[in-house]
Amino acid sequence: MPGRSATGRLIIVIAVEKLSKRFGDVRAVTDLSFTVLPGAVTGFLGPNGAGKTTTLRMILGLVTPTSGTATVDGVRYVDLPEPMKSVGAVLESTAFHPAHTARTHLRVLSTAAGIPTERLDEVLDLVDLRYAAGRRIGGFSLGMRQRLAIASALLGDPSVLILDEPANGLDPEGIHWLRGFLRALAVDGRAVLVSSHVLTEMAKTVDAVVVINHGELLASGPVDEFGDLEDTYLQLVRS
Amino acid sequence: MITLVKAEVLRLTRSMRWVAVIAVVMCAVWAVLQVVVFIKPETVNERAVDSAYSMSQQGYMFVMILGILLVTSEYRHRTITWAFLVTPRRGRVITAKLVASSVIGLVVGVAAVLVTGPLVAILLSAYDYPVWTANVPAVVLGSVLSTGLWCLFGAGVGALIRNMVAAITVAFVWVFYAEWALVMMVPAVGRWTPTGVGKAASGWNRDALGSIAPAGDLVPMWAGAVLMVGYAVTAAVAARLITVRRDVT
Numbered sequence: 474m475p476g477r478s479a480t481g482r483l484i485i486v487i488a489v490e491k492l493s494k495r496f497g498d499v500r501a502v503t504d505l506s507f508t509v510l511p512g513a514v515t516g517f518l519g520p521n522g523a524g525k526t527t528t529l530r531m532i533l534g535l536v537t538p539t540s541g542t543a544t545v546d547g548v549r550y551v552d553l554p555e556p557m558k559s560v561g562a563v564l565e566s567t568a569f570h571p572a573h574t575a576r577t578h579l580r581v582l583s584t585a586a587g588i589p590t591e592r593l594d595e596v597l598d599l600v601d602l603r604y605a606a607g608r609r610i611g612g613f614s615l616g617m618r619q620r621l622a623i624a625s626a627l628l629g630d631p632s633v634l635i636l637d638e639p640a641n642g643l644d645p646e647g648i649h650w651l652r653g654f655l656r657a658l659a660v661d662g663r664a665v666l667v668s669s670h671v672l673t674e675m676a677k678t679v680d681a682v683v684v685i686n687h688g689e690l691l692a693s694g695p696v697d698e699f700g701d702l703e704d705t706y707l708q709l710v711r712s
Numbered sequence: 713m714i715t716l717v718k719a720e721v722l723r724l725t726r727s728m729r730w731v732a733v734i735a736v737v738m739c740a741v742w743a744v745l746q747v748v749v750f751i752k753p754e755t756v757n758e759r760a761v762d763s764a765y766s767m768s769q770q771g772y773m774f775v776m777i778l779g780i781l782l783v784t785s786e787y788r789h790r791t792i793t794w795a796f797l798v799t800p801r802r803g804r805v806i807t808a809k810l811v812a813s814s815v816i817g818l819v820v821g822v823a824a825v826l827v828t829g830p831l832v833a834i835l836l837s838a839y840d841y842p843v844w845t846a847n848v849p850a851v852v853l854g855s856v857l858s859t860g861l862w863c864l865f866g867a868g869v870g871a872l873i874r875n876m877v878a879a880i881t882v883a884f885v886w887v888f889y890a891e892w893a894l895v896m897m898v899p900a901v902g903r904w905t906p907t908g909v910g911k912a913a914s915g916w917n918r919d920a921l922g923s924i925a926p927a928g929d930l931v932p933m934w935a936g937a938v939l940m941v942g943y944a945v946t947a948a949v950a951a952r953l954i955t956v957r958r959d960v961t
Contacts, residue, residue, distance in 0.1 A: 582794060585716050
C-alpha cells in the first residue's frame with residue numbers, strides 16, 4: 474500500500490504547510506499546503522505562472538519562503554545532513570557548464586557530496602547516457618541535458634525525487650521513456666513529485682495530483698478521484 | 713570542507729585553464745621584456761636583477777580574473793543551483809570557493825615561477841649580467857604568495873558582485889583608475905589599498921603604485937599578506953550577508 478508504513482501509519486515524505494512567497498508586490502504562492510507520499514508519483518499541476526517552480530524551489534531551500542514551512546522527512550532541506558542522499562532534484566535543463574563533459578559535471582557533484590565515483594557509471598547507465606559521458610555538455614541536445622539532470626539527481630540514490638517540467642524539450646520517445654522511468658522509481662518505494670502543465674502526459678503517469686493556480690491550492694488527492702483529469706483540471710483552473 | 717574544495721578545484725581546472733595559461737604567459741613576456749629591453753649593461757645592478765625575477769607576479773590581473781570567474785561562472789551558467797542543492801548551507805559553498813581560489817592561485821604562482829625563473833636566468837647569463845642576488849628567494853616566494861592572494865581577492869570580489877562582466881569591470885576600474893586617482897590625491901592611503909598590500913606581500917617593493925608611493929611606505933610582507941586576506945574575507949562576508957542569501961530562481 475503506497476504511503477503507509479508496515480503498521481499502516483501514513484508516511485508523509487514532503488510536507489508543505491501554509492507556504493507563502495511574495496516577490497515585491499507579486500504573490501507567487503499563497504498559504505499553500507499539501508503532502509507527498511512515498512511509493513507514488515505525485516503530479517504538481519497548474520498553468521504557466523501558477524507558482525509551481527517557486528514552490529518546488531522553496532522545498533529545495535533555493536527560495537526562502539515569506540511564511541510557512543516546507544519539510545522533507547520532517548526537516549527543512551537546509552537542515553538535511555546529506556541532502557543529495559535524501560532528495561534528488563531536476564530543475565532546469567540548461568544549468569550546466571558548457572565546457573564540462575557529462576562525467577566532469579557528475580564528478581564535481583559527487584565529489585562535493587561525498588559520493589563514490591563508481592556511482593557515476595551507474596547513473597549514466599540508468600538514463601542511457603553512458604555513450605556521451607566524455608562529450609562536452611555544450612553539444613548536448615535538450616533531451617540529453619534532461620537525462621544528465623536526472624542522472625545528477627540520482628547520484629545519491631535519494632528516496633525523494635523532485636522534477637520541474639522534466640518533459641520539456643523531450644521528443645515523444647523521450648517522454649515515453651520518462652514516464653516508465655518515473656513509474657519505476659515510485660514502484661521502488663520512492664516519493665516522486667513532478668510538475669507539469671502538459672496534462673495528457675501526466676494523466677498516464679501519476680498516482681496523485683496537486684493542482685494550483687495563482688499560487689493557491691485548487692485541489693489535491695489520488696488521481697482516480699479526479700475522474701477525467703483533463704476535464705476536472707480545466708474546470709478547476711477556469712473557475 | 714576538504715571535499716567541497718576538491719570539487720571546486722576540479723570544476724575550475726576543467727573549464728578555465730586558459731586564464732591561468734594567459735597569466736603565466738604574461739609573466740614570461742614581461743620577464744623577457746625586462747631583461748632584453750629595460751636592463752642596460754651600463755645600468756645593471758642587483759635591483760635590476762631582482763626586478764627581472766619579480767616579473768613572475770605580473771600575471772596578477774589575470775589571476776584576479778581567475779578568482780572572479782571561479783565564483784561568477786557559477787551564476788552565469790546557473791550551476792550555482794547545483795552547488796546549493798548539494799550544500800544548502802551557502803556559507804560553506806563560499807568558504808570552499810575562497811579556499812580553492814587560494815590553492816589555485818598558489819599553483820599558478822608556482823607555474824609562473826617555474827616558467828619565468830629559468831627563462832630569466834638563461835637570458836641574464838646570455839647578456840653576461842649577474843644571475844643571482846640575495847633577494848631572489850624572497851622575490852620568488854613573494855610572487856607565489858601574492859599570486860595566490862590575488863586569486864583569493866578575485867574570488868571575494870566575485871562573490872560580492874555576482875555578474876561576471878560587472879565584477880571584472882569593477883575590479884579593473886578600481887585597480888587601474890580609481891585606486892590610482894585615490895593615491896594621487898591622498899598618497900598616504902597607497903600602502904593600504906589592495907594593490908599596495910598586494911605589492912607588499914609580493915616581497916618586491918621597488919615602488920608601491922607607480923612612483924607615487926615610495927618603497928619605504930609599504931607595509932611589511934607579512935602584513936601585506938594578512939591585509940590581502942582581510943580584504944578578500946571582508947568581501948566574502950559582505951557577499952554572504954548581501955548577495956549570497958538571495959533567492960536562486
